[in-house]
Amino acid sequence: MAFKLTINGTDxxxxxxxxxxxxxxxxxxxxxxxxxxxxGIAQCGACTVHLDGQPVRSCSTAAASAVGREITTIExxxxxxxxxxxxxxxxxxxxxxxxxxxxxxxxxxxLLSRNPNPSDSEIDAAMAGNLCRCGTYSRIRAxxxxxxxxxxx
Amino acid sequence: xxxxxxxxxRRTLIRSMSAAGGMIIGFQVPGALAAVIAPKPWxxxxxxxxxxxxxxxxxxGTVTIRVPHTEQGQGGLTSVAMLIAEELDVPWxxxxxxxxxxxxxxxxxxxxxxxTTHGSQLVRLQHPHLxxxxxxxxxxxxxxxxxxxGLDRAQITARQGVLSAGxxxxxxxxxxxxxxxxxxxxxxxxxxxxxxxxxxxxxTPRIEVPLKVNGSAQYAIDTQVEGMVYAAVKSCPVPWGxxxxxxxxxxxxxPGVIAAVELEAVPGKTAFSDLQNGVAVVADTWYRAKTALDxxxxxxxxxxxxxxxxxxxxxxxxxxxxxxxxxxxxxGGDTLGMIADSDRVITxxxxxxxxxxxxxxxxxxxxxxxxxxVDVWSPTQNQATPVMLVxxxxxxxPRDVYVNTVFLGGAFGGNGGGNTAVTRQAAxxxxxxxxxxxxxxxxxxxxxxDKQRPPVHTRLSAALGDNGLxxxxxxxxxxxxxxxxxxxxxxxxxVAINTMPYQVPNRRHERxxxxxxxxxxxxRGPGANQNGFIIEQFADELALAGDWDPLEWRIEMTxxxxxxxxxxxxxxxVAGFTTDLPRGQGMGVAVVEDHAAYCAACxxxxxxxxxxxxxxxxxxxxxxxxxxxxxxxxDQLEGSVxxxxxxxxxxxxxxxxxxxxxxxxxxxxxxxxxxxxxxEVHFALSQDGWWGGCGEPGGPPTPPAVANAIYFxxxxxxxxxxxxxxxxxxx
Ligand code: FES
Ligand code: FES
Numbered sequence: 001m002a003f004k005l006t007i008n009g010t011d012x013x014x015x016x017x018x019x020x021x022x023x024x025x026x027x028x029x030x031x032x033x034x035x036x037x038x039x040g041i042a043q044c045g046a047c048t049v050h051l052d053g054q055p056v057r058s059c060s061t062a063a064a065s066a067v068g069r070e071i072t073t074i075e076x077x078x079x080x081x082x083x084x085x086x087x088x089x090x091x092x093x094x095x096x097x098x099x100x101x102x103x104x105x106x107x108x109x110x111l112l113s114r115n116p117n118p119s120d121s122e123i124d125a126a127m128a129g130n131l132c133r134c135g136t137y138s139r140i141r142a143x144x145x146x147x148x149x150x151x152x153x
Numbered sequence: 154x155x156x157x158x159x160x161x162x163r164r165t166l167i168r169s170m171s172a173a174g175g176m177i178i179g180f181q182v183p184g185a186l187a188a189v190i191a192p193k194p195w196x197x198x199x200x201x202x203x204x205x206x207x208x209x210x211x212x213x214g215t216v217t218i219r220v221p222h223t224e225q226g227q228g229g230l231t232s233v234a235m236l237i238a239e240e241l242d243v244p245w246x247x248x249x250x251x252x253x254x255x256x257x258x259x260x261x262x263x264x265x266x267x268x269t270t271h272g273s274q275l276v277r278l279q280h281p282h283l284x285x286x287x288x289x290x291x292x293x294x295x296x297x298x299x300x301x302x303g304l305d306r307a308q309i310t311a312r313q314g315v316l317s318a319g320x321x322x323x324x325x326x327x328x329x330x331x332x333x334x335x336x337x338x339x340x341x342x343x344x345x346x347x348x349x350x351x352x353x354x355x356x357t358p359r360i361e362v363p364l365k366v367n368g369s370a371q372y373a374i375d376t377q378v379e380g381m382v383y384a385a386v387k388s389c390p391v392p393w394g395x396x397x398x399x400x401x402x403x404x405x406x407x408p409g410v411i412a413a414v415e416l417e418a419v420p421g422k423t424a425f426s427d428l429q430n431g432v433a434v435v436a437d438t439w440y441r442a443k444t445a446l447d448x449x450x451x452x453x454x455x456x457x458x459x460x461x462x463x464x465x466x467x468x469x470x471x472x473x474x475x476x477x478x479x480x481x482x483x484x485g486g487d488t489l490g491m492i493a494d495s496d497r498v499i500t501x502x503x504x505x506x507x508x509x510x511x512x513x514x515x516x517x518x519x520x521x522x523x524x525x526x527v528d529v530w531s532p533t534q535n536q537a538t539p540v541m542l543v544x545x546x547x548x549x550x551p552r553d554v555y556v557n558t559v560f561l562g563g564a565f566g567g568n569g570g571g572n573t574a575v576t577r578q579a580a581x582x583x584x585x586x587x588x589x590x591x592x593x594x595x596x597x598x599x600x601x602x603d604k605q606r607p608p609v610h611t612r613l614s615a616a617l618g619d620n621g622l623x624x625x626x627x628x629x630x631x632x633x634x635x636x637x638x639x640x641x642x643x644x645x646x647x648v649a650i651n652t653m654p655y656q657v658p659n660r661r662h663e664r665x666x667x668x669x670x671x672x673x674x675x676x677r678g679p680g681a682n683q684n685g686f687i688i689e690q691f692a693d694e695l696a697l698a699g700d701w702d703p704l705e706w707r708i709e710m711t712x713x714x715x716x717x718x719x720x721x722x723x724x725x726x727v728a729g730f731t732t733d734l735p736r737g738q739g740m741g742v743a744v745v746e747d748h749a750a751y752c753a754a755c756x757x758x759x760x761x762x763x764x765x766x767x768x769x770x771x772x773x774x775x776x777x778x779x780x781x782x783x784x785x786x787x788d789q790l791e792g793s794v795x796x797x798x799x800x801x802x803x804x805x806x807x808x809x810x811x812x813x814x815x816x817x818x819x820x821x822x823x824x825x826x827x828x829x830x831x832x833e834v835h836f837a838l839s840q841d842g843w844w845g846g847c848g849e850p851g852g853p854p855t856p857p858a859v860a861n862a863i864y865f866x867x868x869x870x871x872x873x874x875x876x877x878x879x880x881x882x883x884x
Contacts, residue, residue, distance in 0.1 A: 016438070017408060024440035028383065033375035034368015036562070038513050039596045043818035046513060074368035086366040093358050093784065096226030096792055098365030099513040099562030105366060124827040131818060133513045133563050134226050135795025137829035139788075 003067050007032065008076025018064030022056075023047045025063040026073060034074040034102045038131070045130030048103040049073045055110035057129075074102035077109060085109055088147035096134035104130050108144050117148050202329040204293060206253070206264035207237060207286035210329040214314055216243050219253035221265035222275055223534055224361060225561035225568075226792075227848045228785035229275050231359045235781055236280050239352045240287030240343060243314040243325065250360060252536070252558035259540045260552045269535040271566060271675065273748035273846020276781050280844065284343040290332065292341045297331035298323065347779065347840060356784035361560070371559045374593060376519040376530040381589040382411055384582050385443035388431030388574070388602045389453050391811035392670050393418065396430045397452040404449045409441035410434065413449070414582045416574075423635065425604060425674060426542055428574050433582050439593050458670040459811035463506065463608075466808070469667060470610035470631035474502075478629055478663035482651040485659030491625035495616030499698050503613075503687040504873040507806035508606040509813070509821065510676060514562020515599045518579040521589035522547065527554045531576045532561045534568045539576050546580040565796070566675035567603060574602075600816040604674030605806060607634045609646070609683045613691050615657070621699025622710065626657040630684075633669040648680030649853065652746050653688055654717050655710040671808065681747035681853040682797055689743035689857030690872070693864065703861065704730050704742050716839050720744060720753040720774045723837035728755035728772040732865055736883060737761065741861025745853040750777040750845030752790075754854035756830075758862040764882035768798065768830040768859055776837045777845035783836070790851035791832045797852030799824040801859065805875045822875075 002015040007030060014029050021040075026032045026049070035058060038046030042060040049058045050072040077083050081090075085105050088094075095101045104127070111118055111126040118126065123144050132140070201211035209217045218237050222229045230250045238248055258265045266282050295309040298316040302309075308318045314325050347354055364370040389396060401413040412435045416428050432451060436442035492498055518531040520543060527549055529539045536556045544551040561568060575592055583590040594602070611630040618624040632646045650662050676682075696706035704725055711717035721744060724730070730740050737760055744753040755772045771794050780786050803822035807814045815821040834851075860871045867883040 017441075020438075020440050024438060027375075028438040028440070031377060032368070033371075033377070036372075036513070037374065037515065037593070039818050041596075041817055041819060044513070077367070081363060081367045089366040090358075090363055093362050093788060095362055095365035096788060097513065097561060097563040098226060098361075098370050099372060101365050102368050127826045129825075131513065131823055131825065133511060133565075133796065133799075133823065135792035135799075135824070135829070136788075137795060137824075137826045138791065138832060140826065141829075 001064070003064060005063065005066055005071060006069070007071045008073060014063065016063060019062045021059050022049070022061045022063045022066055022071070023058040026058060032073050032075050036099055036102055038100070038103075043131070044100070044103070045107060046100050046103040048106040048130065050106060050110060053110065053113060055107050074106060077105065083109065084147040084150035085112065085143070087150055088143040091146060092139050092143040094136050094139040094143050096136055100130060100132045100134075104132065104140055108140070108147070112144070112148060112151065116151060118144065202333055204290040204329060204333050205286055207283075208241065208290055210326050212326050214247050214324055214326050216241065216248050218248060218250045220250050221253040221255075221258060221268040221536070222270040223536060223558060223561055223564070225270065225534065225564040227270070227275070227789060228359045228782060229270055230361055231357055231785060232276050232782050233283055234360065235352055235357060236276070236283040237287035239350060240284045241291050242312050245352060245357065247314055255536045255540055255556040255558070256552065256554060259537050268537040271534050271569060273750070273848040273850065277749060277777070277844045277846045280781070281343060285340060288341045288343050289337065292337055293332040293335040294325050294328050296335050296337065297328035301328065301331070353781045354783070357782050359785055359788070372514050372562050373519065373530045373532040373559050374514055374517045374562070376557075376559070376591060378519065378521045378528070378589040381519070381521070381591055382435050382437055382586065383439035383442045384414070384433040384435045384579070384590050384592045385439060385446040386416065386431055386433040386578055386592055386594065387446060387451065387598060388416070388429040389455070390601050391453070391455040391459050392429065392602065392672055393423070394430065394456050394458065395454040396432060397454050399432050399452070400450040404434065404445040407441065407445045407448070409437035410445045411436055412586050414585050416578055416581060423672075425569055426538070426574060426577060428577050428581070429602065433578065433592065435582060435586050435590065439591070443595060455811055461670065461808065461811045463808045466608065466633055466669070467504070467610065473631045473665045473667070474610070474612045474629055476665070478665040480661065481647045481664050482660065482662045488625045488627050488659040488661040491659055492614050492616045492627055495625070497617040497698070498614055499617070499694055500612065500614040501691050501694055502611070502872060503690070504610045505608060505683040505686060506874065507608045507671065507808065507813075508676060508800045508804050509600045509603045509806055510565045510567030511600060511821065511823065512561070512563030512565055512567060515596055516573050516575045516594040517592055518575045519589065519591040520579040520583040522583050525553070528557055529554065529576065529580075530557045530559055531579075532559070532564065532568050533576065534561070534564050542576050543580045546577045547584055565677040566679060569674060573604065596818070597816040600821060601813050604672040605813075606676035606679070607632055607673040611687050613687070615691070615695055617695070617699050621701060623655075623657050623695050623699075625659040626655070627660070628662045630664045631667060632664060633667050633671070634673045635669060635671065645675065645680040649684035649688060649745050649747065654714050654746065655692065656712065670811065677793070677796060678747055678849040678852040681745050681849070682800070682856070685743065685745035685747070685853035686801065686857045686860065686874070689745065689854065690860050690870065693741070693861045694870070702732060707742065707744060715841070716751045716776050717744065719837045719839060720751050720776045723835060724753045724755055724772070724774045727774065727835050730755050734865065737866055739862040739864065739866030741858045741863070741865060743854040743857035743861060745850070747850040747853050748846035749843065750775065750847065750850040752776070752850040752854050754858035756855065756858035756862045758859060758866055760863060760866040760881050760883065762883060764880055766863065766877070766881055768828070770831045770833065771855055771858065772833045772835070773851055773854075774835045774837050775847070775850065776839055777847050777850070778839050778841060778843045780836060780838060780847070786847040787834045789847045790834045793849065793851030794832045794855050795824050795829055797855050798830070798859065801856030801874045802828070802876050
């Protein structure tokens with residue numbers, strides 16, 4: 001079935017089964033590979049993108065359910081890595097292998113947009129769905145606080 | 154599908170051999186100042202004049218360093234570049250790194266010496282030849298300038314990219330071509346003393362980090378090749394079982410489905426990288442392939458291994474505890490006799506289960522075959538290996554096989570040379586369907602058919618002397634490893650036991666290696682993790698039985714061993730360890746030698762009356778002899794704490810009916826952010842001529858430090874993992 005998806009502000013005509021997870025449409029059909037596959041069952045957060053600003057696990061979101069909504073992926077977060085989170089992530093050298101980090105940043109971006117100055121426990125709650133096998137959690141926490149500061153200044 | 158690669162790779166990868174014998178492929182990670190991040194980095198050629206296989210200098214002064222190791226988050230790109238730049242003496246912001254060409258390495262003289270990335274060894278073992286490559290290039294540049302200026306090499310200074318003598322000076326680039334032709338009569342010495350270093354020892358941000366915040370870092374799973382199709386595979390869930398039949402007709406008409414391909418193990422070939430019996434479905438997208446595979450009826454012959462479970466292994470282990478095993482180390486006199494005769498004997502039994510690597514990037518590989526060349530993308534820890542594997546699988550000349558090195562989404566010892574069977578799978582499926590193929594294992598397949606960390610059941614006894622310290626120490630371990638020896642043989646099984654620092658005058662260590670069908674492999678901190686958990690808790694039991702403070706006991710028991718004393722005394726100074734805390738709170742210490750480094754941990758925990766555990770803080774003191782990039786080392790040590798606590802607190806593979814039952818993150822649980830402790834890292838470096846690793850040693854001492862802390866908080870000793878499955882309540 002052919003339908004139209006709006007991804008990072010651009011319309012894409014895709015022809016896939018409507019129940020195809022958005023993750024695979026982004027990666028295999030549209031070619032945006034920044035969004036990662038980790039588990040396929042909404043347990044790891046590597047595939048996190050925004051639908052109308054809300055974080056969703058794209059591995060468990062039917063592509064057709066995103067029709068008419070703004071899909072934002074890591075590639076669309078900023079044109080030049082200038083989002084406060086991206087700057088803070090570099091400052092704190094958060095990523096190790098980096099594989100989980102698109103999802104981490106997208107979850108964090110959704111948090112900061114609804115809560116510009118989150119506490120540690122608010123960060124923990126918002127980020128609990130994102131696994132990092134490399135164990136960068138304390139850097140992520142610090143970088144989110146730093147991003148909040150950057151955004152304020 | 155995007156039209157990316159074939160054109161670009163042709164243009165940039167197929168370059169004629171240069172005068173110096175080099176062909177450059179790889180992918181570019183910009184230097185500290187470079188602003189442009191290549192969206193498909195491996196297609197970016199490197200320019201400049203090659204001075205040796207390791208480096209080329211461009212006319213504008215850019216130094217391209219070719220890194221023969223992979224980057225899996227351990228900071229290898231940065232530390233290799235630092236080691237070479239230190240000796241070459243060029244400004245750090247003139248450096249860019251590319252991954253070295255493994256086709257050149259394998260087929261034309263193995264100039265890179267070592268290409269593997271495992272065992273916390275990159276800096277530890279490879280620094281001499283990496284520094285030598287930089288020093289050699291520097292001296293050849295000086296020699297070229299000396300000849301041009303009619304001077305002696307000794308009169309030339311090479312500093313920060315500039316050659317000078319008296320009033321004359323020129324950038325390195327001016328003499329790069331001549332330097333490439335010079336052979337030195339004698340190779341220069343490298344700088345051994347940290348006092349001479351200008352770059353090493355300074356915290357340097359890892360250079361690939363900017364690529365990892367915007368989705369542009371390229372992993373094997375992101376490979377896109379024109380005309381590529383996708384394969385989902387299932388190997389027998391009971392490892393080494395047989396595929397009886399599959400019914401492709403049931404799914405062949407599903408959208409996008411192209412083919413089913415049977416994969417066959419070769420009898421007797423059970424190596425890390427060998428094919429296992431299984432079947433793949435190929436389709437135009439991975440989701441279609443995976444959906445069809447899940448719907449396709451498959452019949453397996455599981456064989457007798459289907460009777461094995463965690464419980465049957467435990468029964469076997471408990472039986473073998475009563476039988477003499479192979480002696481791996483014996484010191485002093487009749488240890489067993491002394492224990493039998495003593496009236497102060499402590500005995501304790503421990504268990505660590507199978508664990509899986511679960512690197513966040515599921516196992517995958519892409520292979521593209523044409524008449525003239527074969528291209529491979531594989532998340533392997535040794536990029537040279539796929540050249541030979543794929544050549545072998547396809548019957549091709551290794552000179553036709555090119556490995557496109559990409560970032561690894563974690564590896565942790567599980568992506569060794571052959572990177573499981575997936576590289577051969579991709580080659581075989583691509584050959585059979587006649588198109589480029591990307592194989593991705595679902596997470597369930599990744600955990601089911603990973604080469605697991607082996608389990609161990611260990612019983613220990615010790616007899617205490619009059620001073621309360623042990624005078625006889627005995628251990629009998631039962632390991633379950635594939636073929637009882639291969640890949641995770643005795644050497645790993647004895648890590649941290651045979652190297653246990655405690656100066657007990659009489660010791661005997663035995664082991665049984667039981668052959669099991671579940672494939673096993675190295676896993677970050679192999680052996681040290683399992684044995685560290687065991688020995689370091691037993692150490693606390695002995696200390697307390699002898700009325701010693703656990704930290705003072707360790708200091709006493711390692712007297713005369715400089716590296717241990719250094720870390721333990723530093724730990725005492727910085728960690729504030731005390732056994733004098735109210736119930737429900739506890740601190741614990743542990744120290745383990747791993748990969749030639751000595752790492753001590755002090756954990757602080759709180760446990761509620763109902764038994765809810767919180768690991769508040771872990772302080773590490775690390776002695777790897779030297780450190781080249783302190784911030785990078787801290788990243789690794791911090792990360793290892795969470796990594797290994799994941800297993801100790803939540804992990805544990807459950808084996809039922811011969812297979813792994815918990816095959817995704819809903820049942821194989823890992824640490825999440827709310828549970829992550831604060832981690833504080835200190836260094837206590839011996840700087841005494843030996844070099845230890847940093848990527849793994851932070852893990853092993855952490856769980857026993859936590860378990861020891863739990864004991865002080867609750868009075869309960871946790872002798873097996875996952876810890877969270879124990880009742881930690883107290884009153
Ligand atoms: S891949 Fe979607 S949550 Fe793991
Ligand atoms: S950085 Fe490797 S999984 Fe998070």
